[in-house]
Amino acid sequence: MTLPNGRSHRGAMAFHAGLAAEGCVAQDYERRGFRVARQRWRGKRGEIDLIVQDGDGLIFIEVKQSQSFDRAAQRLSAAQMRRIYASAEEFLGTQPLGSLTDVRFDVALVNGHGETQIIENAFGHA
DSSP: OBOTTSOBHHHHHHHHHHHHHHHHHHHHHHHTTOEEEEEEEEOSSOEEEEEEEETTEEEEEEEEEOSSHHHHHHTOOHHHHHHHHHHHHHHHTTSTTGGGSOEEEEEEEEOTTSOEEEETTTTOOO
């Protein structure tokens, strides 16, 4: 079934599940004292799910949601990581310190029960 906005019913459900997962992750970071700077920031090179302030630095977060943490983790590809790096580079161009800003790339996994698992510095060093 196609909805008026062009999404299939399954696609619409996945979209809303993704929004809910991102909301849970944003709340988790806020509870730990971080300030959410942007949600779903979109540049010319792609989208970053969450960007949070870490003192003078930034954490770029990719949120992956699936029935299990393992399945969610498997959904992150090398191509997505390259897109996220490129998008982060673009975002840093809007910041006062530019590429000198201290950054980290986290992956937030959300399982089918709404539980979260954060993998800090998940991409390592580029």
